Amino acid sequence: MIAKQCPDIDVKVVDINPTRIAQWNSRELPVYEPGLYEIVADRRGKNLHFSTEVDQAISAADMVFISVNTPTKTFGTGAGKAANLEYVEKCARQIARVSTGHKIVVEKSTLPVRTAEAVKTILSNTGDGATFDVLSNPEFLAEGTAIDDLLNPDRVLIGGENPTAIHALVEVYARWIPREKLLTTNLWSSELSKLTANAFLAQRVSSINAISALCEVTEADVDEVAAAIGTDSRIGPKFLRASVGFGGSCFQKDILNLVYLCEYFGLPEVAAYWEQVVKMNDYQKRRFVQRIVRTLFNTVSDKKIAVWGFAFKKDTNDTRESAAIYICRDLLEERAKITIYDPKVSEAQIRHELELVMQGPDGRLSPVSERLLAENLHVAASAESAAHQAHAIAVLTEWDEFKTANFSAIYDQMHKPAFVFDGRNLLKKNQLSQFGFQYQGIGVSG
Numbered sequence: 480m481i482a483k484q485c486p487d488i489d490v491k492v493v494d495i496n497p498t499r500i501a502q503w504n505s506r507e508l509p510v511y512e513p514g515l516y517e518i519v520a521d522r523r524g525k526n527l528h529f530s531t532e533v534d535q536a537i538s539a540a541d542m543v544f545i546s547v548n549t550p551t552k553t554f555g556t557g558a559g560k561a562a563n564l565e566y567v568e569k570c571a572r573q574i575a576r577v578s579t580g581h582k583i584v585v586e587k588s589t590l591p592v593r594t595a596e597a598v599k600t601i602l603s604n605t606g607d608g609a610t611f612d613v614l615s616n617p618e619f620l621a622e623g624t625a626i627d628d629l630l631n632p633d634r635v636l637i638g639g640e641n642p643t644a645i646h647a648l649v650e651v652y653a654r655w656i657p658r659e660k661l662l663t664t665n666l667w668s669s670e671l672s673k674l675t676a677n678a679f680l681a682q683r684v685s686s687i688n689a690i691s692a693l694c695e696v697t698e699a700d701v702d703e704v705a706a707a708i709g710t711d712s713r714i715g716p717k718f719l720r721a722s723v724g725f726g727g728s729c730f731q732k733d734i735l736n737l738v739y740l741c742e743y744f745g746l747p748e749v750a751a752y753w754e755q756v757v758k759m760n761d762y763q764k765r766r767f768v769q770r771i772v773r774t775l776f777n778t779v780s781d782k783k784i785a786v787w788g789f790a791f792k793k794d795t796n797d798t799r800e801s802a803a804i805y806i807c808r809d810l811l812e813e814r815a816k817i818t819i820y821d822p823k824v825s826e827a828q829i830r831h832e833l834e835l836v837m838q839g840p841d842g843r844l845s846p847v848s849e850r851l852l853a854e855n856l857h858v859a860a861s862a863e864s865a866a867h868q869a870h871a872i873a874v875l876t877e878w879d880e881f882k883t884a885n886f887s888a889i890y891d892q893m894h895k896p897a898f899v900f901d902g903r904n905l906l907k908k909n910q911l912s913q914f915g916f917q918y919q920g921i922g923v924s925g
């Protein structure tokens with residue numbers, strides 16, 4: 480977006496992974512995002528360059544954005560919760576090693592509060608006379624809507640200490656974003672705001688999902704409840720869609736990171752409060768499978784279930800922490816035969832995700848899991864073919880194309896009674912009932 484909006488700024492994207500860089504330089508970008516290819520194709524070779532020459536790019540730059548991943552630690556202190564800052568630290572050391580003169584270093588990765596302290600210390604102790612300012616500029620874009628979010632953000636947050644450095648970054652964004660949307664804060668507020676924003680958003684989904692469970696046993700309808708509370712402008716209508724559970728690479732990781740920070744700073748009650756958001760999400764995924772099993776006469780063993788959608792939401796090929804992974808695993812463990820269709824996710828990616836989540840602690844698949852993956856898991860090339868001879872359809876991602884499926888033809892080729900479990904409340908109950916389907920949405924009894 481900077482390359483697009485500021486033709487006079489030279490943007491170099493560098494990565495140590497040559498395969499990734501080759502993809503960025505090709506027609507098949509490594510991520511699917513509506514509108515992204517057009518922008519890359521327009522600026523590539525002009526003021527946008529992708530390369531593996533990291534040192535050269537750093538030494539030529541006035542401003543360096545650190546945008547590496549910060550996965551959850553899988554080992555040692557804080558395993559399962561704290562962020563692994565290994566890659567951020569390596570970046571800081573590399574920047575320090577090759578820099579001369581003065582540079583502004585911008586934290587773009589999502590980081591725990593006070594990481595900038597570590598980055599500053601590394602930069603000021605390892606460098607060769609170079610000087611640095613550190614800014615925090617967290618990314619708020621969501622996948623699937625990334626281009627629009629970057630073009631018209633609700634706000635851009637820039638945290639820092641030196642007003643001159645803050646001003647330099649403000650001037651970049653001010654080329655296309657109104658100044659009142661450029662918020663400047665101290666470093667620590669900026670770092671903490673990112674984790675807090677994700678925790679609040681995820682909390683809304685877990686709150687409405689908690690209410691969905693209550694709706695199912697009281698004949699209330701969760702969509703009606705969401706609409707009713709969403710009209711209170713203090714609550715607002717966004718991010719209140721009940722679902723099979725939130726997924727994606729950010730929410731769970733960032734909340735657990737927040738939980739870890741609270742524990743670290745001796746605030747166990749605050750940690751437990753936020754951890755509950757994640758627990759509610761796990762409950763929602765489990766509950767969806769239990770409802771399918773109960774409705775299909777208490778057994779899905781040897782029954783065929785069509786799974787529509789595997790990505791963590793529509794308009795992305797990202798499957799990280801997708802609710803579909805856990806739901807498919809649980810269905811396989813119930814011995815169901817599942818056939819998955821997703822318009823953007825490959826069979827290899829689906830199998831890889833399920834293998835990871837079915838492995839034992841030793842990193843191996845048990846013979847039973849291996850057999851279930853080989854014999855009970857299939858991937859189809861269309862929503863309709865996935866439903867062929869199925870007992871039920873489970874909608875797990877809200878892809879638009881599912882709304883216009885040929886339900887009459889699909890109904891004809893399914894076992895009867897033919898069930899639809901709509902984990903996204905995407906389809907219309909009345910319409911499906913007319914074709915003969917038994918329909919169950921999230922947060923609606925019946």
Ligand code: UGA
Pocket residue numbers: 589618619620621622623677680684717718719720721722723724725726727728729730791792
């Ligand atoms: C999220 C935040 O929305 C971004 O602001 C943030 O920048 C990003 O994380 C990040 O930290 O990088 P993202 O994970 O791409 O973005 O996706 P969301 O649109 O937030 O959706 C997350 C999950 O919640 C999805 O599985 C989605 O289906 C689910 N969701 C969302 C619901 O179940 N109901 C809703 O009403 C909204």
